[in-house]
Amino acid sequence: MLLSILRVLTYILGIAGSAFILPLAVAMADSDIQTALAFLSPLLAGWTVAAAFWFAVRKRPKIFDVKSAFGVVGLIWVAVCVFGAMPLYFSGAFPSFTDAMFESVSGFTTTGASALHEVENLPRSINLWRCETHWLGGMGVIALAVALIPLLGIGGFRLIKAEATGPDKGKLTSFIANTAKSLWLIYVMLTVIQAALLHLAGLGWVDSLAHAFSTMGTGGFSTRNASVGAFGSPAAEWICTAFMLLASVNFALYYKLFTGRVREVAGDSELRAFAVVVLASTAVVTALESSTATALSQTLRDTAFQISSVISTTGFMTADYTGWRPPSQAVVLMLFFIGGCSGSTAGGVKVVRWTILAKEIVNEIRRIVHPHQVFTLRINGRPGYESLIPVVASFILMYFILVLATTFAGAISGLDVFTALTAAASMVGNIGPAFGQLGPTANYGSLPAALKWWYCFAMLAGRLEIYTLLIMIARVCRVPKTRTQD
Amino acid sequence: MTIFIVGAGFTGMQLARMLVLERNKVVLIDNDAEKVRHASDALDCTVLEADGNSIEVLEQAGIASAQAFVALTGDDEVNMIACQLVDSAYPAVLKIARVRNYAYYSAVDSAGRRMRASGSDAVRAMYGMDAMVNPDVEAAGAIQRAIEHGAIGNVIDLKNDFMLTTLGVGADSAIAGRRMRELSGVEGWNGLVAFAEQETGALIPRGDMVVNVGDTLGVVSRTSDLARIAQLAQAERETFRRIVIFGADRVGSMLIPLVAAKRYAALWRSIFGGKPAENRREVIVVDRNADRCHEIAERHPHVHVLCGDITDEALMNEEDLYSCDLIVAASGNYELNLVTAAYMKSKGANKAIALTASTAYGAVARKLGIDVAIPMRGTVVDSILSHLRGRNISAIHSVCNRSFEIVEGDISGKSRFAGKKLRELGELEGEFLLLLTRGPDGVTEMPNGDTVLDAGSHVVLIVMSGDAELLAKICGK
Numbered sequence: 001m002l003l004s005i006l007r008v009l010t011y012i013l014g015i016a017g018s019a020f021i022l023p024l025a026v027a028m029a030d031s032d033i034q035t036a037l038a039f040l041s042p043l044l045a046g047w048t049v050a051a052a053f054w055f056a057v058r059k060r061p062k063i064f065d066v067k068s069a070f071g072v073v074g075l076i077w078v079a080v081c082v083f084g085a086m087p088l089y090f091s092g093a094f095p096s097f098t099d100a101m102f103e104s105v106s107g108f109t110t111t112g113a114s115a116l117h118e119v120e121n122l123p124r125s126i127n128l129w130r131c132e133t134h135w136l137g138g139m140g141v142i143a144l145a146v147a148l149i150p151l152l153g154i155g156g157f158r159l160i161k162a163e164a165t166g167p168d169k170g171k172l173t174s175f176i177a178n179t180a181k182s183l184w185l186i187y188v189m190l191t192v193i194q195a196a197l198l199h200l201a202g203l204g205w206v207d208s209l210a211h212a213f214s215t216m217g218t219g220g221f222s223t224r225n226a227s228v229g230a231f232g233s234p235a236a237e238w239i240c241t242a243f244m245l246l247a248s249v250n251f252a253l254y255y256k257l258f259t260g261r262v263r264e265v266a267g268d269s270e271l272r273a274f275a276v277v278v279l280a281s282t283a284v285v286t287a288l289e290s291s292t293a294t295a296l297s298q299t300l301r302d303t304a305f306q307i308s309s310v311i312s313t314t315g316f317m318t319a320d321y322t323g324w325r326p327p328s329q330a331v332v333l334m335l336f337f338i339g340g341c342s343g344s345t346a347g348g349v350k351v352v353r354w355t356i357l358a359k360e361i362v363n364e365i366r367r368i369v370h371p372h373q374v375f376t377l378r379i380n381g382r383p384g385y386e387s388l389i390p391v392v393a394s395f396i397l398m399y400f401i402l403v404l405a406t407t408f409a410g411a412i413s414g415l416d417v418f419t420a421l422t423a424a425a426s427m428v429g430n431i432g433p434a435f436g437q438l439g440p441t442a443n444y445g446s447l448p449a450a451l452k453w454w455y456c457f458a459m460l461a462g463r464l465e466i467y468t469l470l471i472m473i474a475r476v477c478r479v480p481k482t483r484t485q486d
Numbered sequence: 487m488t489i490f491i492v493g494a495g496f497t498g499m500q501l502a503r504m505l506v507l508e509r510n511k512v513v514l515i516d517n518d519a520e521k522v523r524h525a526s527d528a529l530d531c532t533v534l535e536a537d538g539n540s541i542e543v544l545e546q547a548g549i550a551s552a553q554a555f556v557a558l559t560g561d562d563e564v565n566m567i568a569c570q571l572v573d574s575a576y577p578a579v580l581k582i583a584r585v586r587n588y589a590y591y592s593a594v595d596s597a598g599r600r601m602r603a604s605g606s607d608a609v610r611a612m613y614g615m616d617a618m619v620n621p622d623v624e625a626a627g628a629i630q631r632a633i634e635h636g637a638i639g640n641v642i643d644l645k646n647d648f649m650l651t652t653l654g655v656g657a658d659s660a661i662a663g664r665r666m667r668e669l670s671g672v673e674g675w676n677g678l679v680a681f682a683e684q685e686t687g688a689l690i691p692r693g694d695m696v697v698n699v700g701d702t703l704g705v706v707s708r709t710s711d712l713a714r715i716a717q718l719a720q721a722e723r724e725t726f727r728r729i730v731i732f733g734a735d736r737v738g739s740m741l742i743p744l745v746a747a748k749r750y751a752a753l754w755r756s757i758f759g760g761k762p763a764e765n766r767r768e769v770i771v772v773d774r775n776a777d778r779c780h781e782i783a784e785r786h787p788h789v790h791v792l793c794g795d796i797t798d799e800a801l802m803n804e805e806d807l808y809s810c811d812l813i814v815a816a817s818g819n820y821e822l823n824l825v826t827a828a829y830m831k832s833k834g835a836n837k838a839i840a841l842t843a844s845t846a847y848g849a850v851a852r853k854l855g856i857d858v859a860i861p862m863r864g865t866v867v868d869s870i871l872s873h874l875r876g877r878n879i880s881a882i883h884s885v886c887n888r889s890f891e892i893v894e895g896d897i898s899g900k901s902r903f904a905g906k907k908l909r910e911l912g913e914l915e916g917e918f919l920l921l922l923t924r925g926p927d928g929v930t931e932m933p934n935g936d937t938v939l940d941a942g943s944h945v946v947l948i949v950m951s952g953d954a955e956l957l958a959k960i961c962g963k
Binding site: 376 | 776779780782783784785787790791792793794801804805
């Protein structure tokens with residue numbers, strides 16, 4: 001079992017290492033030798049270990065049981081984050097390993113909270129790598145591994161399930177590798193389209209690609225201090241708005257769209273609820289923020305961008321929402337706790353969980369009036385979702401416990417309570433910016449190291465939807481004596 | 487005719503009795519010694535204690551020379567296998583099976599229909615069954631027809647928008663006290679009385695018969711004329727906005743999709759209650775079995791499913807079920823159906839339909855105030871008989887507790903009556919003829935003395951039960 005775990009771990013590090021090629025090429029093009037070496041050394045190390053393992057144990061069977069699947073996924077994510085932090089640290093761009101690690105975790109979990117206040121001085125390659133971590137973490141490194149090489153064998157679906165988001169995970173095609181390939185293909189296509197559009201809107205190639213990575217992964221890192229607003233291009237802002245929303249929709253729906261199941265997509269309960277939330281909150285905030293001083297088109301653009309950025313858990317900024325009127329800020333705060341759709345690259349609680357709970361609440365009210373009536377819970381017109389109610393309810397409870405614990409951690413470290421609370425929601429929901437001291441214009445660099453490590457944990461727990469990470473911790477910490485009991 | 491019947495249960499016995507009455511040679515097979523003893527005492531036919539799905543047993547009993555094989559055991563699979571077995575050895579025998587599992591029934595039925603529609607001559611009967619009978623499907627259909635026509639009585643749909651409806655004659659009826667021949671003079675009476683049930687018994691009415699209050703008439707009419715006829719007979723007719731269905735087992739679960747609304751009820755109304763709007767219909771299903779309730783709720787999102795005991799007064803008050811427009815008692819417990827329907831009606835339900843064990847309960851049901859009683863067992867025998875009566879007969883509906891049969895069929899060229907006018911038929915005077923349609927696309931008419939019985943016409947007749955001779959005379963063999 002240990003062998004299987006190590007093998008998968010090394011293979012995935014090999015794949016993550018291959019992702020260094022892109023920033024490495026940019027560093028070479030800029031003839032930035034120090035940064036190039038910072039990418040090249042972990043790349044070679046990763047490949048060497050992976051190759052060694054491949055030659056040594058390729059003939060052994062690949063089997064994962066349920067218990068280890070969750071543990072392995074947690075372990076892989078921690079390992080990938082550490083690996084991704086290496087070039088950031090070696091290149092000297094980050095003052096400490098803690099900061100590099102925070103940046104890497106924030107990248108792979110698609111949070112987008114930066115430890116730096118100044119990113120425009122960084123080498124282009126480092127900035128591209130920061131955004132690429134979003135892209136890799138958004139769809140999931142394990143899904144990528146399954147799509148590229150058939151290395152996970154029988155337990156593959158379990159691993160992907162432990163990494164994917166949402167309460168109800170299924171396969172699109174009969175083979176999990178085909179499902180992973182289809183989803184990654186759609187992901188790549190959307191990314192390429194967005195990068196091309198951004199380039200047309202006037203951005204340079206590296207900027208376009210970096211922001212496309214960041215948008216599609218719903219991350220939030222930018223190559224500019226002032227985020228997307230720095231380009232001063234309305235077109236680029238609208239493109240980002242659209243693709244942030246596209247990236248927070250369940251990717252399975254694109255697959256259905258391509259296979260002609262349009263009716264299913266139109267009838268998707270989660271998509272409808274998501275659309276209602278986005279449109280309603282945009283309308284409300286636009287109405288609240290519109291004034292004679294600014295043109296309506298400008299207000300609408302800013303509102304739509306910020307709303308999309310928060311609900312998709314991206315964290316790009318073109319306007320500072322902490323300067324908005326209190327009711328508008330309240331709307332944004334609500335969006336902090338909603339998140340995108342299941343099966344997307346977005347974080348947060350996920351719309352479908354709230355949909356299930358809302359339907360259950362309606363049923364509960366009707367049950368009081370009609371105690372003998374039999375009620376069903378339908379999602380996408382299909383019954384049988386009652387069994388998910390306890391799963392969803394306990395997830396949401398866990399989610400809020402984690403948010404409150406993280407709030408406490410922030411408050412101990414000297415943040416005011418409002419900042420600590422919103423930062424906690426931002427970390428667990430993988431959003432990025434918060435309110436107060438840690439608003440869109442601030443950064444996380446000045447926080448104490450211990451709090452950064454706790455935030456790393458909170459971001460990973462949020463991205464892996466809590467249980468995966470808890471199981472990993474439970475397995476790692478378990479006393480060997482109890483091993484016979486299961 | 488030699489007919490094999492496997493399974494000597496209620497339906498098997500009833501069918502055997504009908505066939506023996508028509509002087510057929512019947513071989514009844516059952517593997518239950520007690521049933522066999524009872525059957526051989528009661529019926530004048532061969533009764534064997536053996537397994538009906540054993541080809542050796544069937545061969546010894548002479549299946550080779552039989553015309554028909556009817557499988558009526560309590561086991562769908564045994565019935566289907568038995569038919570398949572007979573089919574593989576003796577394909578010429580007409581094979582009929584009772585199939586109660588709706589999944590089997592609908593799958594085989596639709597597949598068979600699809601294959602026949604493909605037009606190929608080589609199409610074989612599915613599972614060797616020339617015909618399947620499903621009592622639940624037929625009962626659910628009968629209930630649906632009764633509901634759609636306002637629950638004034640049992641409804642039989644006939645050709646070209648004609649129908650036969652049983653009507654009770656109300657106290658202030660415009661036709662009460664009149665003779666049969668005077669009815670044609672009553673404004674708006676556009677119907678033909680096929681049979682009447684009076685206190686003295688059931689009869690095919692002659693011109694001098696007087697209609698009394700409390701009689702039940704079987705009236706043939708156009709669908710569009712029914713409203714006026716029902717009004718003249720003072721049988722109240724309604725459209726239903728709030729229907730309570732008691733029992734969601736076989737018949738009930740089949741009935742729900744036939745009558746249920748296709749839209750959700752408004753949320754505020756499902757919380758605060760109240761009657762549905764004029765053009766909406768609310769269907770409430772009550773069943774005691776929690777699993778069944780859950781399944782129905784999953785399958786039919788627009789239906790309110792209540793899991794509880796229909797005899798629980800608290801539940802009925804809680805959901806205000808007494809104020810419903812119609813109660814349909816369609817559970818598998820036929821006695822409880824009668825009691826429930828009668829009780830609900832006495833508590834304020836406007837109309838009541840009850841699923842009963844057999845036609846014998848019809849009179850009792852009417853006395854209890856139940857508007858329509860749908861017999862469960864009679865329909866199976868009818869539909870089997872219609873298959874056995876030859877190719878000219880397309881349907882048989884028993885009425886008046888099996889006193890008469892309403893027969894739909896075609897007049898063949900071999901008929902002794904073909905080409906004759908009704909008044910030339912002497913003693914019969916054509917009272918047996920209810921409707922006649924000339925040719926495949928012809929106009930349907932109600933007959934008079936000058937109507938000619940052309941060969942090739944489609945006819946609807948009423949005959950005494952078991953009067954196969956008259957049928958043979960009219961339609962030809």
